[in-house]
Amino acid sequence: KAGVTQTPRYLIKTRGQQVTLSCSPISGHRSVSWYQQTPGQGLQFLFEYFSETQRNKGNFPGRFSGRQFSNSRSEMNVSTLELGDSALYLCASRAASGGDYEQYFGPGTRLTVT
Amino acid sequence: QKEVEQNSGPLSVPEGAIASLNCTYSDRGSQSFFWYRQYSGKSPELIMFIYSNGDKEDGRFTAQLNKASQYVSLLIRDSQPSDSATYLCAVNSFSGGYNKLIFGAGTRLAVHP
Numbered sequence: 001k002a003g004v005t006q007t008p009r010y011l012i013k014t015r016g017q018q019v020t021l022s023c024s025p026i027s028g029h030r031s032v033s034w035y036q037q038t039p040g041q042g043l044q045f046l047f048e049y050f051s052e053t054q055r056n057k058g059n060f061p062g063r064f065s066g067r068q069f070s071n072s073r074s075e076m077n078v079s080t081l082e083l084g085d086s087a088l089y090l091c092a093s094r095a096a097s098g099g100d101y102e103q104y105f106g107p108g109t110r111l112t113v114t
Numbered sequence: 115q116k117e118v119e120q121n122s123g124p125l126s127v128p129e130g131a132i133a134s135l136n137c138t139y140s141d142r143g144s145q146s147f148f149w150y151r152q153y154s155g156k157s158p159e160l161i162m163f164i165y166s167n168g169d170k171e172d173g174r175f176t177a178q179l180n181k182a183s184q185y186v187s188l189l190i191r192d193s194q195p196s197d198s199a200t201y202l203c204a205v206n207s208f209s210g211g212y213n214k215l216i217f218g219a220g221t222r223l224a225v226h227p
Contacts, residue, residue, distance in 0.1 A: 033215070043158070043202065043217040055212045090157055101146045101206050103215055105157040 002027065004093050004106035012112045018079040021109045025072050025093030031055075032074040033103065034066060037088040049074050050096055078111075086113045118205050120218035127225055133190040135221050137203030140184070146206035146213075147179055147186045152220065153199045162188060193225045 005024045013019050025032050033056075034046040045058040049068035068074045072093075078085055088110050094103040117140045127133045135149075146165050150158035164170045164177040164186065176189040186205075190197055200220040207216050 042219045045214060045216075048212070048214065056210055056214050088157075101213060101215075102148070102160060102163055103204075104160055105150075108157045 004091060004104055006089075006091055006106040006109050008109060009107060010110050010112075012114065013081050014114050015081055015083060017081050018077065019081060019111060021076045021078075021089055021091075021111075023074045023076070023091035023093075023106055025074070025091075026104060029093035029095050029104075030072055031094045031096035032068055032072065033092045033094075034074070034076050035090045035092065036060075037090060037108075038086075043090070046076070081113045083113050086111060118203055118216050118218040120201075120203050120221045122219060123222040124224045125221055127193050127223070129193060129195060129225055129227050131193050131225075133193045133197065133223055133225070135188040135190075135201050135203075135223065137186045137188075137205075137218055138184055139186070139203075139205045139216075141205065141207045141216075142181075142184065144181075144205045144207055147177070148204040148206075148215070149175075149177060149188045150202040150204060150217075151197075151199045152202060158202055190223075193223075195225050195227055198223055198225050 007022045031050045033048040036044045048056040052068045063079045066076045088108045090108045092103045092105045119138045149162040152158045162177040164179045170177045174191045178187045200222045202220045203218040204215045
């Protein structure tokens with residue numbers, strides 16, 4: 001079974017621009033979560049989507065948004081980029097059925113804002 | 115604020131020794147516990163999960179859970195230089211009506227030959 005895929009893998013943007021990141025979960029997984037990872041803050045939860053609905057949201061400004069499509073693929077958008085948004089953005093998927101809470105990460109998108 | 119605490123390390127162990135990584139959590143209602151390994155520049159990889167009190171073994175890895183003490187640990191037997199990585203502890207917590215994984219900051223493990 002193929003793992004979680006993320007595109008693009010690397011991205012360089014300038015301040016003020018916006019960016020869209022994409023995530024395709026493991027086949028059959030219905031939940032997609034997004035995380036931001038920086039050396040100083042560690043792994044920070046952004047939001048989780050399940051069946052096209054946002055179920056949980058972390059403490060990030062409204063510039064960070066996401067959505068999920070009917071095939072469970074998810075996109076994350078960051079508008080008006082700031083230098084501090086430079087980070088590794090990770091998505092993770094899980095089956096979200098029964099008692100299955102195991103979450104699997106994609107390779108990440110490394111975003112650099114200049 | 116529900117928290118997961120880990121010693122940041124680095125934890126340095128000689129090759130062949132047992133590495134012991136520890137994690138404490140604050141949410142008494144947590145039911146699921148996970149260990150991820152993250153190599154530098156890579157994404158976290160799920161290596162163990164445990165749901166019940168006691169020990170769970172998988173190859174050289176053993177996860178130990180004590181819900182009364184709110185403590186979970188990971189033992190790596192016969193440590194190899196390839197085990198050198200950051201190990202993240204994650205705890206499933208019920209928040210806002212849904213389950214969410216809360217991660218610790220990670221413990222950096224260095225296995226030296």
